[in-house]
Amino acid sequence: MEKKSFKPSTMLYPLPAVMASCGTMEESNIITIAWTGIICSDPPRTYISIAKQRYSHDIVENSGEFVINLTNADLARATDLCGCTTGARVDKFKEAGLTKAAADIVSCPMIAEAPVNLECRVFKVERLGSHDMYMADILAVHVNEDLLDENGRICLEKAGLIAYSHGFYYGLGSGDLGRFGWSVMKPKTKKRINREKAAKAGQKRK
Numbered sequence: 001m002e003k004k005s006f007k008p009s010t011m012l013y014p015l016p017a018v019m020a021s022c023g024t025m026e027e028s029n030i031i032t033i034a035w036t037g038i039i040c041s042d043p044p045r046t047y048i049s050i051a052k053q054r055y056s057h058d059i060v061e062n063s064g065e066f067v068i069n070l071t072n073a074d075l076a077r078a079t080d081l082c083g084c085t086t087g088a089r090v091d092k093f094k095e096a097g098l099t100k101a102a103a104d105i106v107s108c109p110m111i112a113e114a115p116v117n118l119e120c121r122v123f124k125v126e127r128l129g130s131h132d133m134y135m136a137d138i139l140a141v142h143v144n145e146d147l148l149d150e151n152g153r154i155c156l157e158k159a160g161l162i163a164y165s166h167g168f169y170y171g172l173g174s175g176d177l178g179r180f181g182w183s184v185m186k187p188k189t190k191k192r193i194n195r196e197k198a199a200k201a202g203q204k205r206k
């Protein structure tokens with residue numbers, strides 16, 4: 001297949017669409033962020049890149065704290081709203097019908113309706129151009145109890161999370177294409193996993 005070349009751009013997919021809350025319990029804001037990801041496992045570290053003109057930019061710049069709130073299908077409208085309105089004019093918690101919940105460590109509120117919240121504290125800022133990249137330690141993680149199985153394992157696949165790709169939001173759904181490592185899995189392991197799956201399905205039917 002022939003390829004057509006384009007000028008350099010941010011052509012990567014899919015991306016998360018998270019709501020980052022910042023500020024304080026009294027004076028808070030929410031910004032929708034797609035430029036985010038994990039940059040280190042141990043210690044767990046993440047980043048968000050914020051354009052200089054955003055209202056949230058100076059809040060995160062000055063406080064050095066934010067919360068990453070994962071988004072699901074129920075929060076798709078709020079996610080879009082927080083990405084299309086500015087905290088300079090709108091109280092986004094009120095406008096999007098979201099509830100503030102106190103975090104354990106950082107001063108900014110978490111979004112109670114989000115299935116997962118990551119409390120973050122900035123350790124380094126990179127001035128990249130249009131955006132400043134706030135690299136942060138993940139200090140605490142909060143997960144809705146209904147996402148835990150009987151062994152306490154987090155089942156993120158139950159959260160109905162959404163992703164963003166070039167102007168559209170997509171539900172991740174349950175159509176997984178295989179678990180991590182399936183391409184190199186030993187037949188013995190495959191059999192064991194299938195046995196466990198069948199046993200679980202049997203238990204559910206009872």
Ligand SMILES: Cc1cc2nc3c(=O)[nH]c(=O)nc-3n(C[C@H](O)[C@H](O)[C@H](O)COP(=O)(O)O)c2cc1C
Binds near residue numbers: 029030033051086
């Ligand atoms: C899906 C989506 C992803 C976005 N990702 C980013 C981002 O990564 N960085 C950024 O600075 N703005 C991003 N924006 C734009 C801001 O969310 C938007 O300008 C918002 O109104 C800023 O709010 P604020 O002025 O209250 O800070 C995104 C918007 C949407 C809808």
